[in-house]
Amino acid sequence: MRDNVNGLISQKNIDALLITDPYNMRYISGFRGGEGVLYISQNQHVLITDSRYTEAAQKESDFTVTEENKEHSRTELLNRCISQDHARTLGYEDCSMLCSDFNKFENELHVEAWTPMGQSVNKLRQVKTPEELDYLRKAESIGDAAFSAMLGYIKEGQTELEVAARLEYEMKMNGAEGLSFDSIVASGIHSSMPHAVPSEKKLEYGDFLTMDFGCIYKGYCSDMTRTIVIGKANDKQKEIYDIVLCAHKESMAAVKPGMKGCEVDKIARDIITEAGYGDCFGHGLGHSVGLFIHEEPRFSMTDQTVMKANMIETIEPGIYIPGFGGVRIEDMILITEDGYEDLAHSPKELIEL
Known part of the structure; x- marks a missing residue:
């Protein structure tokens, strides 16, 4: 150093x-x-x-x-x-x-x-050391464990605040030192706001529930987002979810050293745009994570940074429709010498509770 x-x-x-x-x-x-x-x-x-x-x-x-x-x-x-x-x-x-x-x-x-x-x-x-990567893997695994526990906890009638409190409890019980950012828990029409603040709104049957959360382990941050449905998803919800999931998987699969941040962003953005929802994806595809939750470089429309092995990035496409709801799916990935390693292992397919 x-x-x-x-x-x-x-x-x-x-x-x-x-x-x-x-x-x-x-x-x-x-x-x-x-x-x-x-x-x-x-x-x-x-x-x-x-x-x-x-x-x-x-x-x-x-x-x-x-x-x-x-x-x-x-x-x-x-x-x-x-x-x-x-x-x-x-x-x-x-x-x-x-x-x-x-x-x-x-x-x-x-x-x-x-x-x-x-x-x-x-x-x-920007380029992480082996020790840093160990801490980042552990931090993301704590998020995996917390999400798994939440699937057995969440039910209709709970408030977004209750869900957020339980989510944060689960992360700390699994070894988190603290939170890498304030948890985002947004249900129903609130899920159309990418950075919604948890409220007293109660979970209702048919709601999207987006949870964006992260923890700190030995000073290093994690970041993960999953969107589920309370009860059964309707056809529109399934359509939107599948588009976001496709954008998430296809852009992740393309990542390798030598690509520019804007090139990775374009893969996901083109999929969402071609599906007719380009105006509903306003933020960048991802950002680096380390000691701070939002680091450089980024997967965005303007970032010309050439990606290198041992950089960490998030992949988090989304579609947000005011008055209806939204979907975001996010994992942290490690850029390797010939591709990527997904640090998150929670299921990505649509979960209906």
């Missing part, structure tokens, strides 16, 4: 780099606390945090851990590092740093120039 960061420092022609994004802090240093700053140069690797986290930081990271407090502020400690390096140019994460934090650093740190890093630090996380 250090070699990649040091290479980035050389590439950007800067003397040192500040890392404040908590996900990049974890990725680069191993520190999971998320509160603090990394100072990285060719000569120094320093993690500055407060007394709440210093013990954990020393256990989790091989960086030099320095405590900030009333006597020694963060900027004072950073200036010591800068002075030791005689650093003149400092890189910073302009896509995630708050303006107020940047203004403070700019006013108090003794450097001559600031270099915005754009997405260059985040891009270091």
